[in-house]
Amino acid sequence: MTYTKQLSAIVLLAAIASCKPNLKPEIQTSGDANFARVVTIGDNFMVGYGNGVLNENNQQHSVAYFVGTQLSNVTGAIFTQPLMLAGNGLGPNAKPWESDFVTNYRLGYKTYTCETVPGLSPLKDMTSFTQSSQYFNAFNGAINDYSAPFTTTTDIVNATTGANLYLNRFAPAGTLVLDKIVATKPTFATVWLGMEDVYKFIRTGAEFGAATTPATFEANLDKIVKTLNNNGTKGALANIPSFEVFPYYSFFGPYRAVLTQEQANLLNSKQPTQDANGDIVSLYNWKKDTNSFITTPANEYDPNELHSRHMGKGEYITLAVNVDSIKCQKIGLLNDIPSRYVLDSVEVAKVKLLITQYNNSIKTIADKYNWAHVDMNNYFAVVNKGVKNAGVDYSTAFLSGNFIGLDAFHPTQKGYEMISNEFIKAINTKYNATVWPVVCTTCAPIKFP
Secondary structure, three states, rough: HHHHHHHHHHHHHHHHHOOOOOOOOOOOOOOOOHHHHEEEEEHHHHHOOOEEEEEEHEEEEEOOOOOOOOOHHHHHHOOOOOOOOOOOOOOOOOOOOOEEEEEEEEEEEEEEOOOOOOOEEEEEEEEOHHHHHHHHHHOOOOOOOOOOOOHHHHHHHHHOOOOOOOOOHHHOOOEEEEEHHHOOOOOOEEEOOHHHHHHHHHOOOOOOOOOHHHHHHHHHHHHHHHHHHHHOOEEEEEOOHHHHHHHHHOOOOOOOOOEEEEHHHHHHHOEEEOOOOOOOEOOOOOOEEEOOOOOOOOOOOOOOOOEEEOOOOOOOOOOOOOOHHOOOEEEEEOOOHHHHHHHHHHHHHHHHHHHHHHHHHHHHHHHOOOOOOOHHHHHHHHHOOEEEOOOEEOOOOOOEOOEEOHHHHHHHHHHHHHHHHHHHHHHHHOOOOOOOOOOOOOOOOOOOO
């Protein structure tokens, strides 16, 4: 190669190198915001709840930690969390008749009663309050992270009752959490509330208790943001994803009963009834191929609805259901799936309306006080279809999607990193800031045995 050609090649390589995009600004800035004292306020999805529990490691890989630390680093401030003791942590058992709490879910092999070959399944160990009470030890001292599992907007604006053992660690009974936060003179707040206001109701098939009414939710959230804003605090406010993106609700669809003609005939013979003409017919009309499971009537208290019914399109079975009962005891075929494990069409319509109303209030309040709005509803919908992050595929698919953890509802640590970067994008856009995205090198993936 001649000297001229060598020189041309060098110039060309230099030009190509100079065209590489600068993906991360060299200097972080607060823009129109002030990150001198950052606080985070939220529930499970802010605090890092995952794989059925809260533990110290999850807290240190949470939206609260990632966003709080990243914003605080801009000004050199410290972000303090009320960390739990190191260990497996714990979460309330969805089936309290089995035990008070469960420990961190893990992926392993389980053999169902009607099978001889074990299959891959999330596993959990049960524990009592007595065995695990150390995780609820009080945390004394100044903190920046005011998020705790199962916290609602009412818990922030009213005096705490002590019933939420996680919140009780830093806000014992009688604490006015909002007043406590304002007293620390925060300059910026990241708020993600509302998930528990609705999901506390629907995780048990909309059978027990009630969701926070839209009017109460809006009043609570407005009070929180107004109080902070009037004290000079700016911030970001996130909305609520649809329940349909979570495998806890969507994985076990109603149309999972695949039968041979012989099996359909056998079921029909075991469930006879009389038609209007007095003829003996099948109560449920099972057929070959795909059928939907049976459950209690949509209105089980209506005397005109005497029998169980086939589930319909757009109805959901939660993963709180005993899978062994469906696979081996034929629940959903010989007997109905209890309504506490089902979201029927009436409940689905009610929940969709609630989430829409909540999200309208969140956007209205963010605009009213000129705060950043973080559209988590849209982001989860995008992830549900599949996205790439650092060259890796993610989706909300159970186990294979890498984004949702083993409890089928809460994100993985990598999922929380991705969510945190959506918060940072919204904050950068709203406040003309340049805060670096989170790059987590210690986020634990789902571990396969």
